[in-house]
Amino acid sequence: MKKFFGKIKRWFVNHKPSKRRIIQLYAALLYNANIKGFFNGQIYKGPVKNVCVPGLNCYSCPGAAASCPLGALQNALYASNTSMLAYIFGTIVLFGLLLGRTICGFLCPIGLGQELLYKIKTPKLRKSRATYVLSYLKYIILIVLVVVLPLMYAVPGFCEYICPAGTLEGGVISLFNEETRGRLGMLGPLFTWKFTLLVLFIVAGIFVFRFFCRFFCPLGAFYGFFCRIALLGVKLDKNKCTDCGLCISACKMDIKKVGDHECIHCGACISVCPAKAISWKGSKLFVRGNETQAPTAGEELKPLTAMLKPVQPAKEEPALPVEVKTDVAAPQEEVRDE
Incomplete structure (x- = not known):
């Protein structure tokens, strides 16, 4: 075990991950802080689960400590829970106003996974007219699967049929637990479909930077509306x-x-x-x-003392010389006539 952690430490020392990468890792760990859930297969349902994280992270993941904003929004829509809907929608709008798509770049575990996949050395595909047109697909998914299907047919369309976070974090991980493995078998064709999509996203992510984010992520599409006004x-x-x-x-x-x-x-x-x-x-x-300007990738943080300008001591004016008069006549004695 010591050798394993030693290798991880050496890797971090040699590669020196950027500040953005460190923030991404911390966010992924924070979203999935229920470590014991990975071992017992039990989904955490405590009070913190009522809080939404800003990035995409499956509610059904055994390690999830909070809720996914998209999953919570779909649940509120098909349950027709007005107060819950106002809370969830207000939270997502607040995230958008404060951070916009900075959430995609810094606080999304799915985005982190795709960036690591893209590091695999292969020929890469860059933007073309086809990718430009396909980038609008995520807006259709946002309207149809996230809003219309839950509202009209009580079906959480995105979570049930597409979301790779649910398949990876809630499905694939559960395969390694005997208690939850049987539940996946009950899903049958649905799990097969979602697993096939997951493989597609993984393979495509090696050749296209953030393939899922570009074409399929409705959360990124929603945050995109706030890009110009986000804080x-x-x-x-x-x-x-x-x-x-x-x-x-x-x-x-x-x-x-x-x-x-x-x-x-x-x-x-x-x-x-x-x-x-x-x-x-x-x-x-x-x-x-x-x-x-915020520190960029690879830039070292300056200590606070380096940012402070030294206070220049006030210049003392030289004292004026005191003029001493030496030609003052000595007092004469008064002479009286006798």
Whole structure:
């Protein structure tokens, strides 16, 4: 066991993961903090499960400590629970207003998994007219499977027929537990269909960066509506931009405009911009002073003392010399006439 953890430690030391990658890992661990659920197959149903996490994470995963916003929204719609619907929808809107698709770039475990798949060395497929058209498929999924089917037919369409988080975290993991293995057999063709989709997403994710996010994720589609008004995200200063095109070349989502609704705000464009025209909006809330650009990938954090400007001591004016008069006549004695 010590050798195993030693290898993990050496890997982290040698590869030096970026700050964004560390945040992604922490988010994935936090979403699935019910560790004992992976061993006993029991789904956690405590009070924390009433809280929605911002990213995509299956409620039915044995390790899930909180709820998936999409799953909770579909449940509220088909249950016609007005108060629950207001709470869930309000929570998702709040996430969108605060973070927008920064959630996709930093706080989604499914996004993290796809980025790791894309690191496998193979020929890669970049954006084409076909991928541009297919990118609107996720909006159809959002309307039809997330809203219409639950509302009109009481069927959580996305969770039941597509969601890879449920298949991977709630299904595949349960195969390793004897108590839950029998339940999966009862699903029959449905589990076969979802498992086939999962394999498709995994294979496609090796060749296309964030394949599921681009074409199938309704949560990313919803957060995309808030890209321009979200508190946090990337922004472009057009006065500083030199149109060098380095940001477009660095973008793995293949977008042509900084802050586009397809942008996941990973910060790659900030790292390569030579004119410093791209920065983080909302950073003034977290950083005092004139420096408003958040640290980018590979950049070391500066200590607080390095950010503070030294106070220059006030210059003391030289004292004026005191003029001493030496030509003052000595007092004369008064002479009286006798």
